[in-house]
Structures are given as structure tokens and as C-alpha cells.
Amino acid sequence: MTFRQMNAKYYEPAAQWTMIFGVIFLCQPWVEILHRYGLTIIIIGLVAFLITSHVPPEPEAEEEEEEELV
Known part of the structure; x- marks a missing residue:
């Protein structure tokens, strides 16, 4: 798991919950x-x-789709 994935999954929501608990x-x-x-x-x-x-x-992997000429 990369830092960007951990940031999106754990750190950012933890920061949001910290603010919510502070208000409470x-x-x-x-x-x-x-x-x-x-x-x-x-x-x-x-x-x-x-x-x-x-x-x-995290940058998304771009899938190159081959176009078929009809």
C-alpha cells in the first residue's frame, strides 16, 4: 500500500473525524x-x-483501447 492510498483511506478521514470530535x-x-x-x-x-x-x-492507469477500423 502506497502513501497516497494510505492517505486517502486513513489519514484524511482521521483528520476529518478529529475536527468533528473537536466540535463535539x-x-x-x-x-x-x-x-x-x-x-x-x-x-x-x-x-x-x-x-x-x-x-x-494515486494516478489511474490509462488503458489504451484499440479502435477497430470498420
């Missing part, structure tokens, strides 16, 4: 430590997403 942590009132660091978690997820979204996807 920021909005919940029960655990103070999560509420305190919610914005920091959002920023970490945002930076990770910016990095992972700029990695280009």
Missing part, C-alpha cells in the same frame, strides 16, 4: 478538560486536513 468536545458541558481543549483539537484536525488534502491521489 467544545459543545459538551460535562467534562471540563474536553471542553477546555476542544478548540485546540479542532485546529489540530484542521491543520492535518489541510496537509492531507493537498496530497494528490
Whole structure:
């Protein structure tokens, strides 16, 4: 598995989920430590997403189709 495939399958979704958890942590009132660091978690997820979204996807193999002359 190449880095680009791992990025598309694991790293980019992990960065998105980190941002989502940061919003959830920021909005919940029960655990103070999560509420305190919610914005920091959002920023970490945002930076990770910016990095992972700029990695280009794996180039697709081009299949050359032979055209038949009729």
C-alpha cells in the first residue's frame, strides 16, 4: 500500500473525524478538560486536513483501447 492510498483511506478521514470530535468536545458541558481543549483539537484536525488534502491521489492507469477500423 502506497502513501497516497494510505492517505486517502486513513489519514484524511482521521483528520476529518478529529475536527468533528473537536466540535463535539467544545459543545459538551460535562467534562471540563474536553471542553477546555476542544478548540485546540479542532485546529489540530484542521491543520492535518489541510496537509492531507493537498496530497494528490494515486494516478489511474490509462488503458489504451484499440479502435477497430470498420
